[in-house]
Amino acid sequence: MSPAAVTAMQQGLQSCETCHLLSRPAPGVEEGRCPRCDEELVFRKPDSIQRTWAYLIGAAICYIPANLLPVLTTTTATGKDSDTILQGVILLWSPTGWPLSLIVLFASIMIPSAKIVALVYLLISVQRGSVKNNAQRIRLYRMVEFIGRWSMVDVFVDTFTAALIQLQPLMSVEPAPGLLFFAAVVVLTMLAVESFDPRLIWDATSAKEVSI
Amino acid sequence: MDSQLYNEPVADPALIACPHCDLLQRLPDLAPGASARCPRCDRELWRRREDSLNRTLALTLGAAILYVVANSIPMLGLTVVGRQAATTVLGGAMHLWENGPQLVAVLVLFTAIIAPALQILFMLGIVLGALRERPPRWVGTLLRHHPTTRTWSMIEVMMLGVLVALIKIADYATVIPGVALFILWVLVFLLAGIQASFDPREVWQRIEWADGAARRAVTDGRMAGETS
Numbered sequence A: 001m002s003p004a005a006v007t008a009m010q011q012g013l014q015s016c017e018t019c020h021l022l023s024r025p026a027p028g029v030e031e032g033r034c035p036r037c038d039e040e041l042v043f044r045k046p047d048s049i050q051r052t053w054a055y056l057i058g059a060a061i062c063y064i065p066a067n068l069l070p071v072l073t074t075t076t077a078t079g080k081d082s083d084t085i086l087q088g089v090i091l092l093w094s095p096t097g098w099p100l101s102l103i104v105l106f107a108s109i110m111i112p113s114a115k116i117v118a119l120v121y122l123l124i125s126v127q128r129g130s131v132k133n134n135a136q137r138i139r140l141y142r143m144v145e146f147i148g149r150w151s152m153v154d155v156f157v158d159t160f161t162a163a164l165i166q167l168q169p170l171m172s173v174e175p176a177p178g179l180l181f182f183a184a185v186v187v188l189t190m191l192a193v194e195s196f197d198p199r200l201i202w203d204a205t206s207a208k209e210v211s212i
Numbered sequence B: 001m002d003s004q005l006y007n008e009p010v011a012d013p014a015l016i017a018c019p020h021c022d023l024l025q026r027l028p029d030l031a032p033g034a035s036a037r038c039p040r041c042d043r044e045l046w047r048r049r050e051d052s053l054n055r056t057l058a059l060t061l062g063a064a065i066l067y068v069v070a071n072s073i074p075m076l077g078l079t080v081v082g083r084q085a086a087t088t089v090l091g092g093a094m095h096l097w098e099n100g101p102q103l104v105a106v107l108v109l110f111t112a113i114i115a116p117a118l119q120i121l122f123m124l125g126i127v128l129g130a131l132r133e134r135p136p137r138w139v140g141t142l143l144r145h146h147p148t149t150r151t152w153s154m155i156e157v158m159m160l161g162v163l164v165a166l167i168k169i170a171d172y173a174t175v176i177p178g179v180a181l182f183i184l185w186v187l188v189f190l191l192a193g194i195q196a197s198f199d200p201r202e203v204w205q206r207i208e209w210a211d212g213a214a215r216r217a218v219t220d221g222r223m224a225g226e227t228s
Helices: A048-068 A085-092 A098-127 A134-164 A178-195 A200-211 B052-072 B089-099 B102-130 B137-152 B155-169 B179-197 B200-206
Strands: A022-024 A072-076 A079-083 A171-175 B015-017 B024-026 B035-037 B044-047 B076-080 B083-087 B174-177
Touching: A022 B015, A048 A085, A048 A098, A048 A178, A072 A134, A079 A085, A085 A098, A085 A134, A085 B155, A098 A134, A098 A178, A098 A200, A098 B155, A134 A171, A134 A178, A134 A200, A134 B076, A134 B083, A134 B089, A134 B102, A134 B155, A171 B089, A178 B102, B052 B089, B052 B102, B052 B179, B052 B200, B076 B155, B083 B089, B089 B102, B102 B137, B102 B155, B102 B179, B102 B200, B137 B200, B155 B174, B155 B179
Parallel strands: none
Antiparallel strands: A072 A079, A072 A171, B015 B024, B035 B044, B076 B083, B076 B174
16 A cells, blocks of 8 residues: 555545535534535444444344244145245255245345354454455455345245235235344344444554554 | 534545545546546445436436336236235235234335335436536435435345245246236336436535535536635
């Protein structure tokens, strides 16, 4: 990195998150407003690390019932049958349906857990003031940000399956409590991504460059 | 009200900080279609679009029409042993509201119906406002909230979910894909097209400022004469 690398914060400038205008707070004022778009300006998202941890812990707690409780209950003439997300994946596995089964496996089970692990790694590395692998860490953050929404797939699958299969008394499908926890995991991890400030990844490096 | 504490903008409008690593840098003048990236973290800072407002307007109008049609006709149906069933997008959320976790029904309603509607409406307002000679203040308000509606508008995710549900149901019954299903697929591409043709920086540069100062008419990326 060139030695001239300077951040806006080091120059006392605030970058607007919304319209990207660069501006200087009035003397003695901590947090002003963007003169162009009226957004409240901060140097870094307030309490970013604590809030991201809070959302992540919530998501990790919900992840357990989301995977253990059934998301769908099927009622047929012979009785009731409940399926968890993983059982749904297995049911979908067939000579023709296996690609979709893999998509649900990735979107519903792997992506939420990978998101939690990735954000925990980013948080810990930021809190320890790491100056290594910045480029990889920011790429990881962007990947998590991009891929997170796809976890919602299973919520939509269950919604429309339940809405359509209403063939009483032959067969009917109803959503089950696991779906609530699963949706909570998706929403909480998305909120965690939004509350994390990616600029924190670079702050330790920026501070070091200036002190040299 | 302490909302009067506006920051003082930097003199050079091309000076920006990377939103992902805060590196100070000067945006180059870009040709339409070209993009600028942060040298430190590789984040795309600005991509200048060609004929951005007109193209975005055309795509948004198309999306608005398709949205209305797609939500008023059945998306998915089935027949089995002489019985029929069909559902719209809203029908799916309503069924969940009556039978399932209601919070999830609200989430489905929000991500599949409300957020996409707001996304399209906000964009329509932004583009129509920005086509005026001097875009008014409310364009900025819409532009400020548009990214949130985009984050939570999940039509493309819903379409993948519908595809999976369709395959699942095909085991028990004959599935009838509704016309809305095809319209929604087109809508997914139009929404992506809006994202690819819209240039928020262009609108921000011409907008009326929140601090009410008349001095900051920016033309061609340069500050006009300061009068205040």
